[in-house]
Amino acid sequence: MxxxxxxxxxxxxxxxxxxxxxxxxxxxxxxxxxxxxxxxxxxxxxxxxxxxxxxxxxxxxxxxxxxxxxxxxxxxxxxxxxxxxxxxxxxTTDWITPAGRAALASAGISPPGSAPVRTGPVPLQLTPTRRAVRCPRCGTDDVGLTSEFGSTACKAMYQCRGCGEPFDHVKEI
Incomplete structure (x- = not known):
């Protein structure tokens, strides 16, 4: 024992x-x-x-x-x-805990939404991915994609049209 x-x-x-x-x-x-x-x-x-x-x-x-x-x-x-x-x-980004999502937002990084459900191969897409993104500073969804790649490859760069702040968004995987 x-x-x-x-x-x-x-x-x-x-x-x-x-x-x-x-x-x-x-x-x-x-x-x-x-x-x-x-x-x-x-x-x-x-x-x-x-x-x-x-x-x-x-x-x-x-x-x-x-x-x-x-x-x-x-x-x-x-x-x-x-x-x-x-x-x-x-x-998958769905494995990020609620505390982790809150810590990202608190640090000015937009946390990911729900990961896409895929069955089979990932289709080739040449246009920017549509995401539901909110500004982590002011909360508006009036944001624009600046670059598909942010400070790291797993993040995209956005700019808020409301408060003007640029911010990273963790891409949904």
Whole structure:
């Protein structure tokens, strides 16, 4: 019984440590808020294994997320901690928590709406994607797309026609 309790305590401590790691591109979000931290387990040898899912294929922040997560777990007393990449199911912006969405808006970044439901291949689209976007500063939906790519590839740049502020919008995936 003690081994089970010890294992549960180790797992709880590992989750608590992993939950503090922030996204390098959106530092107002933890990996939990972003929905990237999928699981923390203990392997058959008693080592901690954290699973993360990339926001999209080729995300340049993945290596930093992995390194930050490993460093945090090791600093928390888990020297053999490992990070595994889980590709299935694919990440979606629907996994961003309500607290994460509120943190984005508070930081002046428009949070994503609901992710599109797709069955089958993604169609080629040469025109800008239509999105329901609100200005995170004044709340109006009277906004204009400035660029399909904002400060990172996963964000689009908009400008509010009401208050004039430019802002990023996290693209729905």
């Amino acid at each position: 003690t081994a089970v309790l010890d294992r549960a305590e180790v797992l709880s401590r590992a989750w608590a440590a992993a939950a503090t790691v922030v996204d390098p591109e959106l530092p107002m979000l933890t990996l939990v808020d972003l929905g990237v931290l999928r699981d923390v387990t203990i392997d058959e040898d008693g080592g901690v294994v954290a699973a993360i899912t990339p926001t999209y294929s080729g995300c340049p922040a993945m290596a930093t997320m992995r390194d930050d997560l490993m460093r945090t777990l090791r600093d928390a007393g888990f020297p053999g901690a490992r990070v595994r990449v889980a590709l299935h199911p694919a990440w």
